[in-house]
Amino acid sequence: MTTQIKQDSLGSTEVLQGFSLFSALPEDILQHVWQGTDKVRYSRGDTIVTEEQQCQHLHLVASGVVKIYKLSEDGREQIIHVMKSGGFFGEDIVFGGERYEATAEALCKTLLYNIKRTALEALVLEYPPFALALLASFGRRLKRLMMLIGEAALLDVRKRLCRVLLELAEEERDGHADRSVIRIRQTELAARVGTARETLSRMLGKLERDGLITRKGWGIVLLNIPSLHREVPHWREDLQLFPLGPSQSRQ
Template identity: 30%
Template sequence: MSNSAVLATLSALPHFRMLERGLLDRICAGSRLRSFQSGASVFLEGEPCHGFFAVKTGGVRLYRMTPDGREQVVHNLRPGQTFAEAALLNLGRYPASAVATASPTELVEVGAEPFLRAFREDARLAPAMLGSLSMHLLSLVERVEELSLVDAGARLAHYLLRQPGRGPDGRVRIELPMPKKELAAHLAMTPETLSRLLRRWQDQGWIESGRGGVTILDGASLQIVADGQDRG
């Protein structure tokens, strides 16, 4: 069961779609399916990198600890996403810590040795990895932009406005990719501040907030908040 799950997960990734089956089978043979409960550590910042990961189910939070002991969220990952490729290609150490955010969280760990061997054998892996690393870099740039906003309302408005969504009559329905407690940590605010902002914006008619999602009714007002012209 685990071997078929590993193959299904990896074959769906852009990294491996163009590989010959024999080469993919060898990578799968050096990979394993791992299961974590919410809150369990996947790896810690500074540990040696032995492979990279693909999220099969659940979610993962990447974070670093600040000098004053606060957790700074780097990224929240969902099924179909990968992480730790850069650490693997540098043959170094993990630059951040990773923790599971759902129960169960299933990850495919791609072993360093078989992957690097395949990387040398098949030139098609290089552009796929560059594409993945470029997406991670874009995500980090957006994250820096997000956290550079001093006001909590601006951070939340900026986050909501760049989420994909669709709906009738110009409404934009956003399915939040993480629980609100995790979203608050992602946006460097307390859960109470997040709830207060969502409640206020709903009272003002800008959004409708429900279980697992938000519907944007007045994107123009949120954009003003995101631009720092109104504290919401």
């Protein structure tokens, strides 16, 4: 269920300063942006925006998790990004984007701050450092899309799966260098890898037989992260290009 909350109950501009994109903005500019901001709550499974829907907002993830994905002609889902607290999406509206290029869905209870297109465009014109930060973010997203396209064409399912498992382990950051616990449904994992669930299940079985992982009812335990790294040796370089988000940056 989606719940829209009146702007006057939002709070203060400190909320915006919690996002790296806005952290350096002066108070008077933040106040102006705040006037064009709405607060919306979503329940698990709610669709936030759909592909080809008219794009009118920059969406800031205050809490929860949002998956950004596209559907193939045969209905298969390909996850492009998973946004957590501190992440944002929809910034292409200031670069000529009229419609969303993908669908966004809440994976759990999620709170978004939606900044209206007019407020964002005014900010870009009035404050060039913000425009540069937005452009840098947009460039990283484009590079990530290029990486995903290259993986689909050049990497087999095993290597793509290893890369996604490492990325998920980095998101969890449970403090263990060699082992990590990942809680994820196989349908979602298949969508992130870009393969069918049946193919994913077979490949997970191979990794399990090789001693790299073990499967539990609630997820996957990575038993040998160094060996997973050897499967995709350039993975850490890719992670530097495509950081997981402000709230997930490494210490």
